Amino acid sequence: MKEPMEKIDFRANVQQASPAVIAATRNSTRTALRIRGDVVHAFGEERWQRLRQAGHDLRLHSLTHLDRYLPLLEERVTAAGGRVHWAADAAEANGIVREIAARHNVRSIVKSKSMVSEEIGLNHSLEAAGLRVYETDLGEFIVQLAGQKPSHITAPALHMTKEEIARLFREKLKVDARPVPEELTELARQRLRPEFLSAGMGISGGNFLIAETGTLLIVTNEGNGRLSTTLPPVHVAIVGIEKVIPDWESAAVLLKLLARSTSGSKITAYNTCITGTREAGPQEFHLVLLDNGRSRILADPIARETLLCIRCGACMNICPVYNNVGGHAYGGVYQGPIGAMLTPQLMGTRLAGGLPFASTLCGACAEFCPVMIPIPEILLHLRHRFVEGDACEGPSVPGLLKAAAWAGRRVLGSPSLYRLGGRMARTLQAPFRRGDWLPSLPAPLNRWTAARPFPAFRGDFRSWWGKRTAAGSAVEPGTGRGARP
């Protein structure tokens, strides 16, 4: 995502999505939603809402007190034998990791799943420096093998069926793979085991950073996170600065929310806690704290709640848009509602300003978000940034649209012009009208009628009301007397 950044064309991307990808996406999200529903129900609806509120409040507290918790974290990590690096942007972060790798003569690297590493294009940067990088999360492993991008933040290969994955394994790994999930997992495990043992460096992201003890907390369902951060002699964790939380009490709340929202479980299978260097672990532990635009986002009082995100993926599972387009349509590292909010803030609305419009504002995501991010509110804020500009960025909307809005405002803002507009629509529709419908309209309304017909402008409530008042309620409602032009 870092190289020369291209404009994201959501509409064009949507047209690339195959029906098979969408069907696979829907299948997976439906299952995820069902098990999430069960576990939340068992927890108790009211209790769940209280937990969400607690999660929201403590994430917001952390975010608005980074100046307290980040220095504390640095102090504690350092005291425990770790090293903290501050990276302002992707280039700096990549440089730091490359430099550590060079110092240790690293040839190959095992990685556990990390969205931030995708965000900064880390694999690309390391491979360009001649290093081999192995993704060890099963989903990431599959996606890497296929030369694709993840389509979901917690389930990167969610768009692929087990048949496709078996085919991919046969082709790329030259093994006899059947479309049986357990067998495919075993094949990946066999393939990765020697890499875990020979890697000179392990790279991870992090779910939370606990300031009071200087602890990096990583949750995984496969245990690969534990291996990647334990076996190689050097461990580098790259984590966004917004991931810091005050203490273990906070972690307890957030882990409950995260596990239920992500995998529909009470607790994620592996919770790996790393505090500095350990006797039995890597000799060196490096923590790269990445800003990459986060402090800029933080400065905006509305948009900053984007940073509360704990990357659970629930918003995309429930999103009707995501479920009809698949993850790749979002063009970036983050998909679904979180992608529609975060990508335009990371890349700028000039390049990604179409994404906040890729939502019907139906609000399902906000109901599911475990930390209660007001997602539709932030999307509206970003639409405004795109159209009118704000303190963060200038406007990017084409002048033509602006003029249209100006004209629309004049017409709709004046009762007489508004009434005239209604009358004109009823007259002008004549050539397009087929019974009760306008089956096809000229541009830009053809964008509507390509999908479904537009109803004919029928009736005239005002004259119905007028006649009725004059006749003293004599005209019966809905008789059609006022209902035809």
Next chain:
Amino acid sequence: MEPVQLFVTCMAENLLADVLEKMVGLLERLGVQCEFPADQTCCGQPFYNSGFQREGREMALRWMEVFAATAGPIVAPSGSCVEFVKHRYPLLFPEGSPERALAVRTAARVRELSQFLVGDLKRSDVGASFPHRVACHSPCHLTRGLGVRTEQQTLLKAVQGLELIDLNESDTCCGFGGIFSVVYPEVSQAMVEAKVRNIAASGAEVVVVSEPGCLVNIRGGLAKMNSTVKAMHLVEILAAQGGGR
């Protein structure tokens, strides 16, 4: 009971005049007098939601001034427009300003129709009769936005002869989304098709869609997919007494 002020909404006024006429008829049948502030135009939501916040704010101010000259509840056949006035208007103006105070007063007056019938009039049985199998879509802004989650069902259950049947994924968005449907027509189409498939599978003769935008969208979707199911606004069913579809 003081008269109600009709908030007709631009979508219903221009595309669903019969729904408005039936709403007036229904309210009067229940003994509620209606008044129509004729200078009302658009509430500003289409502008605001498209990112044109300045225009949206100007429209809102105009709209409030029209209704400020009236008294009593302001009733609309749309959860979306009501939600905009109720939740957005107060946020459009700086705290402490006279506009904010007016917005807060206006917000307290607006009601979506089913909310008004059940919440204010305390009616669940409005004396309607509609002997058909009916499924009910849950419009996003009515349910999630305004929190009006049970009122439609309460009213429908009391309709004579009406059989209320389940609609799978009834609370999944139909793909209208205002400007969304024009910016991303392909996605909007996929969403309305999914909605129509669920409606068809429900076995209903009629689907209730009590939101002008969604109604226009779902009706179009049904027509495009040659479905025989009819989409109707709740008002059209509550106004029915003879039993016709």
